[in-house]
Amino acid sequence: MEAAAWQRDPAARGRATALLLGLAVLWPLLQMAEFRPAAIFAAQNLHAVGGFLAGFLPPATGPEFLGYLLRATLETLAIATAGVALAFVIAVPLALLTTRALAAAEIGPGPGLCRARWLQHALRALLTVLRGIPELVWALLFVRVFGLGPAAGVLALALTYGGMLAKVYAEILESGDTRPARAILEAGGGRLPALLYGLLPGAAQELTSYTAYRWECALRASVVMGFVGAGGLGQLMDQAMKMLNGGEAATILLTFLLLVLAADALSGFLRQRLGAAGTRGGVAGIGATGYALGLLGAAAAAASFAWLDLGLGALLTRESARLIGDFVAAFLAPDLSLPWLARVGYGLIETLAISAVGTLLAVAGGLALALPASGRYGAPAGRLTRFGLNALRSVPELVWATVTVLAVGLGPFAGALALALHTAGVLGRLFAEALQNAPPTPRDALLDAGARPAAAFLYGTLPEVAPQFVAYTLYRWEMNIRMAAILGFVGAGGLGQLLYYALSLFHYAQASTVIAAMLLLSVVVDAASAALRRRL
Amino acid sequence: MSFRIDNASLTHANGFAALAGISFAAAAGEQVAVIGPSGAGKTTLLRLLGAALRPSAGGVELLGADPWALPAGELRRLRARIGVVHQAPPLPQRQRVVTAVLAGRLGSWPLWKSLASLLYPQDIAGAHEALARLDLGERVFDRCDRISGGQLQRVGLARVLYQRPQLVLADEPVSALDPTLARQTVRALTADAAARGATLVASLHAVDLALAEFPRIVGVRDGRIAFDLPTAAVSEGLLCALYAGECADAAALPTLANEPRFAAHAVEAGVARRGACA
Numbered sequence: 022m023e024a025a026a027w028q029r030d031p032a033a034r035g036r037a038t039a040l041l042l043g044l045a046v047l048w049p050l051l052q053m054a055e056f057r058p059a060a061i062f063a064a065q066n067l068h069a070v071g072g073f074l075a076g077f078l079p080p081a082t083g084p085e086f087l088g089y090l091l092r093a094t095l096e097t098l099a100i101a102t103a104g105v106a107l108a109f110v111i112a113v114p115l116a117l118l119t120t121r122a123l124a125a126a127e128i129g130p131g132p133g134l135c136r137a138r139w140l141q142h143a144l145r146a147l148l149t150v151l152r153g154i155p156e157l158v159w160a161l162l163f164v165r166v167f168g169l170g171p172a173a174g175v176l177a178l179a180l181t182y183g184g185m186l187a188k189v190y191a192e193i194l195e196s197g198d199t200r201p202a203r204a205i206l207e208a209g210g211g212r213l214p215a216l217l218y219g220l221l222p223g224a225a226q227e228l229t230s231y232t233a234y235r236w237e238c239a240l241r242a243s244v245v246m247g248f249v250g251a252g253g254l255g256q257l258m259d260q261a262m263k264m265l266n267g268g269e270a271a272t273i274l275l276t277f278l279l280l281v282l283a284a285d286a287l288s289g290f291l292r293q294r295l296g297a298a299g300t301r302g303g304v305a306g307i308g309a310t311g312y313a314l315g316l317l318g319a320a321a322a323a324a325s326f327a328w329l330d331l332g333l334g335a336l337l338t339r340e341s342a343r344l345i346g347d348f349v350a351a352f353l354a355p356d357l358s359l360p361w362l363a364r365v366g367y368g369l370i371e372t373l374a375i376s377a378v379g380t381l382l383a384v385a386g387g388l389a390l391a392l393p394a395s396g397r398y399g400a401p402a403g404r405l406t407r408f409g410l411n412a413l414r415s416v417p418e419l420v421w422a423t424v425t426v427l428a429v430g431l432g433p434f435a436g437a438l439a440l441a442l443h444t445a446g447v448l449g450r451l452f453a454e455a456l457q458n459a460p461p462t463p464r465d466a467l468l469d470a471g472a473r474p475a476a477a478f479l480y481g482t483l484p485e486v487a488p489q490f491v492a493y494t495l496y497r498w499e500m501n502i503r504m505a506a507i508l509g510f511v512g513a514g515g516l517g518q519l520l521y522y523a524l525s526l527f528h529y530a531q532a533s534t535v536i537a538a539m540l541l542l543s544v545v546v547d548a549a550s551a552a553l554r555r556r557l
Numbered sequence: 558m559s560f561r562i563d564n565a566s567l568t569h570a571n572g573f574a575a576l577a578g579i580s581f582a583a584a585a586g587e588q589v590a591v592i593g594p595s596g597a598g599k600t601t602l603l604r605l606l607g608a609a610l611r612p613s614a615g616g617v618e619l620l621g622a623d624p625w626a627l628p629a630g631e632l633r634r635l636r637a638r639i640g641v642v643h644q645a646p647p648l649p650q651r652q653r654v655v656t657a658v659l660a661g662r663l664g665s666w667p668l669w670k671s672l673a674s675l676l677y678p679q680d681i682a683g684a685h686e687a688l689a690r691l692d693l694g695e696r697v698f699d700r701c702d703r704i705s706g707g708q709l710q711r712v713g714l715a716r717v718l719y720q721r722p723q724l725v726l727a728d729e730p731v732s733a734l735d736p737t738l739a740r741q742t743v744r745a746l747t748a749d750a751a752a753r754g755a756t757l758v759a760s761l762h763a764v765d766l767a768l769a770e771f772p773r774i775v776g777v778r779d780g781r782i783a784f785d786l787p788t789a790a791v792s793e794g795l796l797c798a799l800y801a802g803e804c805a806d807a808a809a810l811p812t813l814a815n816e817p818r819f820a821a822h823a824v825e826a827g828v829a830r831r832g833a834c835a
Contacts, residue, residue, distance in 0.1 A: 476668060
């Protein structure tokens, strides 16, 4: 008789191999990111950070400054709203065309399958390009076409966020129960009815939740883009920092924290209302409240466009068309000389290392904070941690980097720390939401059988949320790779440093190579995370 | 005495009275089937016995202790001695069967062992043995979302077999199984309880199964105990009164199945069939 197959865990060998492989990859990454936590606690560095933060007190409250602040705040809100509105307009048709949940030609397979697949591949490639180039880089480029002002920011947001929204919308539609939609398609229904009757009832809440979340991200992004001259709070912050006016910087940061908290409350309210509306039914699971909220969002977007007065019509003049043409042409001939390629190659790996180390630190921090934030240790602890998470993520990575550069010196570790601080806030919040939404019965059953809370969590809750955690982490890692590239702008290593030099010296050929490298990185990560997700 | 409920009532937060003045006790090693129409309070009764619900009035004594007078640590240890088979198995989709079964002993394992078992299953032989008793031995390393609903229900049962509790509470433990398998599975449950001297309380949808496999039957209706008798004393009249609404429109009493091949057995077990109440 064969030595009973059940005596050994068949997965053990694979797990051990994965663990060893992970360590083998992590070690050089830690080396490249110059991971040395001791630097944070070096007396000299603590002193520098202390001095910088001491300058923040007291925050500026002059009436003239507050007037500027109010105007800049409104501008930031309008840029984010208009940018996300444009992104939404770009994303919806792209998501419908690329999602596998609505692939009518796959049924059978039917006629036109080949053409449909080619179209999907082409559109997915377009999405990759859109979101593979960071909004800050788009903004830098658009500022050269439109001049300083909010138009560059709105368009940059529209392109990058359009790509992101389309991808995530498509994934959300695929991740739910796709059978109702398939049944409608199989019964001869079109894509739109299949979406409205088959997919939206299950996905509307998550789609709204994600869009609201993206709008919050756009708020932060519009501040960062202000640093390159795209208007709003960021531009004000840039001026305050350049004039070493810590008090004004502190007031701006506080305003920003309030803004993000308000956006958080709004998105929570939206989700709650939509959830309640969903139970009451109505077409596509969106009740009257849902329609009202949609109208409200559209009105906000229209008001933003009107207030910003972007003058997008200028895009259509012959002069600007020539300008754009020349600009694009300069980028079509990248510098492929060997020494430059070698530098870009090293920058690429360094960027990867910064992002990986930053994300891993953030996962550890996010997990530790998500447990209290989900309300496991009582409501007061939950509120307190959620406030901490909001504070962490409301400060953009680039701003964190200005602090971490002081804390641990110039170099990649400062970048990794900046990413970790911001991403811990983001992941902590997402993890906490996943924990709150996890089905409680497996955990409760274990508690009823006398398991300790920790064991009940590991056996009953973690298996339910682990795929979500991994998906969030991979997606944030992808975003962090792009962000790690940008952090070089303030001296935190990676591709960003190269791009910053090349652009400030008007070496568009070299800049083009760096942007191509960023895209390549994004595509590789995309493919890797997709492959990983399929295996989970 | 394994457990005793004294005049216990349970009113849910929405004002619905799920149990009204129930008294129910069993000696160690007894095997009791609870039957009754849907919504009668069978599940609530079992949750009361599992120390998962606290009665709004009246007393509960489980395995010699009043669970709601115990400090948290003691209550946890008491719950570790009670095993609950849930109607919908509360198993994470992506967990492997071996982990789901081993989770039965989380209440008695030290924390380090629970942690270590996530890295490498600490008692593969034990999990396999419990699964093998339910004909699932070869599924030990499959994932819970890769097996059928009936198999999943038996994995939930295997977890309780592995737990080896002194009081086994089974809430519709075979609702997802075909008649033959349902009978085998209930026999595995009763045999396990008998071999260990554990007390078994099972709520069952199929009246013939309850009558054939259990020596004592408790009928529950509208949150009250309608009758509590040895199986031999349960008459057709009592059953018809218990399921009155369902007999009136000439439907049969709920049984494992209405196919003819089960009819013979149903007669044997003294179950009224279609039209008997008309």
